[in-house]
Amino acid sequence: MTQSVTPPLGFAPFCILAVLLLQNADLALSRRPEPYYGRLIGRLTQYAHGIRGTVYAVDENTIFVREFAYDGTGPDAYFWVGDTPQPSPEGTLVPYPEDYSSRDPPILSRHNNSDILLRLPAGKRLRDIKWISVWCRRFTVNFGDVFINPGLEPPRPRVLPEFKRLAHGLRSGNISVLDAKTFYIPNLHYDGAGPDAYFWVGNGSEPNPFGTKVPNEMGSLNPLRGYQGEDIEIQLPGKMTAYDIDWLAVWCVEYRHNFGHVYLPKDLDVPPALGQTKITTSSTTSQTSFSTTNNCKEILDKRLQVRWEIQGDQVQITLAARLRKEQYMAFGISGAEGRPAMLGADVVVAYWDTKANQPRVADYTITHLAQCDGERGVCPDQRLGGSNDAVLVSGQQKNGITTITYRRPLAAKEPMKDKEILTSRSQSVIAAFGPLNSRYEANAHSFMDTTRNDVQLDFGAQEEPACVGLAELAAGGPVPWPARVLAAQRSFTARIGPTGGTRGYTPITGHPSWGIAWYINDQLIPEIYVERGQTYTFLVEGGDDRTNPAKFHPFYISDSSEGGFGQKREEDQRKQRVFAGVAYDNEGYPYPTAVGRYCEWTHKTIDQSATSETFEDYMKTLQLECNEGEPAVLNWTVAHETPDLVYYQCYTHNNLGWKIHVVDPGTPVPIPGDQGARINSADTSPLLSTALLLVTMTLTALCNFAGR
Template structure:
């Protein structure tokens, strides 16, 4: 890079730390009003943080009500017709706990089940048992809460810097989609400041993983940045990439003064990859010196441990693929293997960066994490990652990761303690990682099904002989099916077929279930432009059970999961059927229906079934009560040649739709043609 001459600035822009934002009073969102006190010394001032979040400043309550909750509804006054706002938000269970005493507590409340501020008329501290209103505040009609704002793209000035439209998620959080930068700047950083354009008087902003190291290259990544200290978007005039050494602006976006964005109160979950661990980049190869060892999962995994004060250090080793994870932890139920309610550490090796990761998980449902329920990282549900990576390595096909975790349960709603005096019921599993680097579900053969107890206080409990040699066992995948000539499709859920099925066909990780169209596992279907097709959908319509809620939709995304994507990510998908928008512009699925699933009559027989036809004989169809959903889709002339049928709430359940012109020849290649 050539040195850039900087013109003399006679009157430099004001220092950010002395900007107009320093004396601004704290901003908590749109003021709703104080809570009225009818009983139990209720106090607090309520604000609308954004369309689905309330904030109570200085909440007080004596805690003596026998069955009190935060309660909202749409009736004229607080009444039994309302419903609970879960608090604390990170509870695990079917019902949140009764409100405890509070004294000048700042409380963040998220409206449940996708509701927004316009759906409620009041907030109350309500005693459900005696139908008594302890205190209330009414939502002003027509309240317009703060919202995230979309800005232009970063200007393209140097080093290939470009991006999608930058969003201000809240007063401190920026989202930059599709970021490109060649990484060749010798001293480049994310940079914010005041004035008409970037200048030397700005300050550094940590990158998406909280580092202030010079920027690496980016190749179309989506990142989030959080302003340092107490700095907010109201205090700055631009965000860009700046080379400090040569005082060169690589590109920036200007920030309007009239931003009405949500305050930064912790409601926005910044997502530098959630699994990032600062120690991972310098992790040393794992070397074991532990005398305790157990073999799990038919000798395919070894666990070693050593108690160190109030922590326990655990080492996991397994002969697995590089794109797989290992998990180990405390069973959800003492005395039996239970994934539901389990407290797990999920560990894996990232081949592209040669780093190991260890992440604290909780299991609320037997389903892929949708951001609210399922097999989820604690941090994705608003909790803390209590697992600390020590080291990791991968050699000769064996992944080894060492991590530490507290013996005590730090978060009572998510964590489970490891006893130093009694045996602890444990579970373990393998499985594939999805595109978020999250654990997808595992097959029945890859998880603990027998009761296993370990006395972690032991000093010489070594029963290990060596890992089993898991070479390629010659499993032949089933070929993908093809359906052509049909205009009506039954659409249900079923198992993925282990190593012969979904992953082998698509090359993508599965989490145990997939779409069955006309009782075939993820067939490729052919449709003609100008023709109308009907999908009879039975994917489940119980929103409270994510394991059985799979609305069907058609899009151009090979991954799907439209409902769990951010607004920016949703805009990258083109949806052709199965999704509508309400009057406020929010998407919702239109095709779910009752739940029908092909289930195993006994256990998964995919390994023993050389053909899909023989596998289907080991399955049985189970349908719950309810109505089917009907999705009618007319294929327009401009429809792209390749689309996908997917699940609205989860990723990687569907497969390909080939769109052809009437009369076009179909060449199925190696696939099996089901119907001409």
């Protein structure tokens, strides 16, 4: 006899809690504590000059010193690394700041709880050194040091698979997670035809609408352009890290469609994102620098145009002006609220480096109305031991206008040098033009080249368009192609293809598109004319893989100008009249009948609709790609009660098709007034239509056989 044992009070809830903890153990292990600085090396041991700080291994080439302190009075002090048993003159100098402009590395200046990022010299890795020191070269004195555990393994970038190839020609090389916020995507291809596509991250077993947009490689949240094998880097917005997400995708927000994705592993162990990874792109200065945001203000007598866009905990700012050679433009937060004050201001100086032919930006602190002497004045933050928080995004010189875009944090990262950018109300800003000195630093400007009255700017505004002077006026856009017409045809092929951008689907129909549409007889959404009482045959090649929604487009005919019968609720389905392509099972549920192999006209490179004057020119930029299999055959006999206007559509998605005009026998087919419209008016007998259909199916079968 089995004896029953009564569990102690509270045991059941404890078991449930234990199970939940076990189920979520892998999730907990995959997340990093915040803030995360990398592998702890240890604290600096102080021997002199108030040395203090905690040292971390960011990656095999980078060291982070948290809350570093040093009184700055050593005559020849530097960060110093080596592999001897104790710090010695045989070590190697690690310059800080890294991007100094003088011939020799700068002597270490005073620091009070500064966060320091050190890059080991070329060829040096963490495993090659045994200690880190603050060292005085002149007197060979060690001011402070920390030793590295020989078994220390720093975090490393993680290589992931390529993007899964689902739609719009998306593909890439193996994607790398460089640090907790940065993804490197090599050899990226995407046709750019998705109407509302973005890099997209989130949680769950597969990409879904509850994700977050990720700025592109230019820091913009505009819909993605086309890519032709470019290597790019993107960074997660705000405080989000790779430890917070399950996947990275290219996602169409408007149509909730996944073009391709890659999963992140649970055991991710990558370097923290401390600014050591610099965004580099293959097209940094070729992109249009203007943000598409409508937030814009003209100041300095309308000579300087400022555009801005909030991006998470950053603000992206675009400055545009007619600059002379060796001249800068500066913009930032005033040193006093309610008036223009240079003293105490936090500004970014932007200019064009004529020697390197590159745009530059630098974060400045103004502690005195004089040229910077290394301790006070109008100084780059880095010359005062701080960091350059202005990150260059892009720049261009065109038609005499210099345009430079940069990002900076909203928060004041260094309270003694930086000012917070507010998003809850307006605040006073200042701006100036001036000459550059031989160090490419800002020199004094004239009275007429600076803000003389209080200028208020609301960075949190959603729409503040106030620019007319320097703004580049957008052209009216390319002319749409004429509508296509198919008449007196009895057989049709229905395939998928791109929408033709601003020349194609949307201007023809007035409906939004999600990047693909029906091509009937290799024409983009032609208007079809049919006669009542006649039978028409459609060879449908819209895809038969129900597991891939991006390539599953059953064909049907309805009175709905929108389509998408299969995604509608039952009450909405009842509002549509279906004439072909849908049947019902024994339980009364609808299913599509015109389900065949997938054939798609794809871009050979990127979408070139804007530069294709005619549809025929556009077709030369496309190529036909077909999966193995057979087309579906849909026969439709047009009933006498069929309305004058119906539509061919996609069963699973909205807005892929267009009009079918239904006429009585003998009715003349109207010729559109636009002579560019294609009219197929040759009479085709039913016997000839059947013969053409048989020939088409035979050729398809032969091609499939030859491809095996």
